[in-house]
Amino acid sequence: MPDLITHTKQDESRQGEAYAPFVNDPVSYGKKFYIESYGCAMNFSDSEIVASILQENGFGATRNYAEADLILINTCSIREKAEQTVRKRLNDLRTIKEDKPGALIGVLGCMAERLKSKLLEEEKLVDLVVGPDAYRTLPGLIEEANDGQKAVNVLLSREETYADISPVRLNSNGINAFVSIMRGCNNMCSFCVVPFTRGRERSRDADSIVKECQDLFNQGFREVTLLGQNVDSYYWNTGVNGEIVVTFAQLLERVAQVSPLLRVRFSTSHPKDITDDVLHTMARYENICKYIHLPVQSGSTRILQLMNRTYTREWYLAKVDRIKAIMPDCSLSSDIIAGFCTETEEDHQDTLSIMEYSGYDYSYMFFYSERPGTLAARRYQDDIPEDVKKRRLDEIINMQRKLSHESNLKDLGKTFKVLIEGDSKKSDADWMGRTSQYKVVVFPKAGHALNKGDYAMVTIDDCTGGTLLGKIVQ
Ligand code: SAH
Ligand code: SF4
Ligand code: F3S
Secondary structure, X not given: OOOOOEEEOOOOOOOOOOOOOOOXXXXXXXXXXXXXXXXXXXXXXXXXXXXXXXHHXXXXXXXXXXXXXXXXXXXXXXXXXXXXXXHHHHXXXXXXXXXXXXXXXXXXXXXXXXXXXXXXHHOOOOOEEEOOOOHHHXXXXXXXXXXXXXXXXXXXXXXXXXXXXXXXXXXXXXXXXXXXXXXXXXXXXOOOOHHHHHOOOEEOOHHHHHHHHHHHHHOOOOEEEEEOOOHHHOEEEOOOOXXXXXXXXXXXXXXXXXXXXXEEEEEOOOOOOOOHHHHHXXXXXXXXXXXXXXOOEOOOHHHHHHHOOOOOHHHHHHHHHHHHHHOOOOEEEEEEEEOOOOOOHHHHHHHHHHHHHHOXXXXXXXXXXXXXXXXXXXXXXXXXXXXXXXXXXXXHHHHHHHHHHHHHHHHOOOEEEEEXXXXXXXXXXXXXXXXXXXXXXXXXXXXXXXXXXXXXXXXEEEEEOOEEEEEEOO
């Protein structure tokens, strides 16, 4: 019985959680593949699609790359550091080829798309380069590579959503799953490589999304996260006479209706696109989690304009007010870039103050890393010295620490409905779960007959670092 595991290595950004193994596979496979994923949740989700395509084609998964016939690295290009991490990893894999000359090494994902066949010249040990829209062609490419050719497919598509492919859940805890609802991005944030690596935005068939969520629920999953680079611009049009259009708010509602016991999350929202309709839908359904990831990037209108984010500081603040007016208990998180081109101390202070106003519970914080080919790389000079970028980033991180701590203190004495995800890391006498607001809660099992996937009402009495501590209330 093959072990289906993906090794989850992330760049310094968020996304993707620690997983535990899951999947029982009755089929026996002639060959084995190993897959490692970097970058955002979309990439982790894509690896599950790749696993499904490979399984259909006689490959079983292994968590031991030394025994794999095919080693795949699903890569990220978002910052230079993310690419360096992958190059280092490829270097580590060099010895594999010496021990097992027949093994194939493939690079998937955003770095494959960005560098294309250049990657084969730069990294001699790579046999396959496959972009995010070309995974269906993997079996043919593997054959080509087995015949000694270097195999490349980096064609981007306007239609591909892999809607009909049932992802093989890799390293899942059996409770939380990612469900991809759209691909690509039509925004042109000037710093961002994603529109180049992922292509045009397209939405996946709503019925296939709802069915996937229903199937997950039937299998015991209790939380789905609907994924896209810009989920609020989700738009599905059946395209036939009497056509039915599904907006993101409507999709959210359909998924929430799968079961009140299924929690629904989504990521990522672009502040310019999140609508009142979405906010009211969230407020109406208890099982749509009260948590919005609403990346601000910068608090300065001038920098936001250079970033081509298409909103101003005031517009963002009004959106935060709107969210809090409709859902006072909604938590917020953000992505922030320190030291974008021309950023002054005053711009930086604007970022710190917008964080404070928004009261983020979490943020994912980076310093600006110029990406070749992007609008910013072509138009602006990356002119903030590295030590200044790092100092500003430190100040942003310290601000976030303060905000997270204050937010946790506000939770003391409150009671939350917690979805149990498993044993706490430190002790199997304690459960670990999350609130609707995405906060981690650890609490004693204390003789209550509960299981992973159950909900518990927990009163918070303490907190350490990023974790709330509490006790089950009757
Ligand atoms: N689609 C999402 C973000 C995807 S990338 C959104 O629009 O919010 C995740 C985060 O990486 C971005 O929000 C941004 O904060 C950061 N990022 C993207 N390009 C970057 C760059 N060139 N340098 C530093 N951080 C970057
Ligand atoms: Fe990049 Fe902007 Fe698209 Fe997000 S919305 S993926 S930051 S271009
Ligand atoms: Fe990275 Fe590509 Fe995601 S660049 S952040 S893996 S879309």
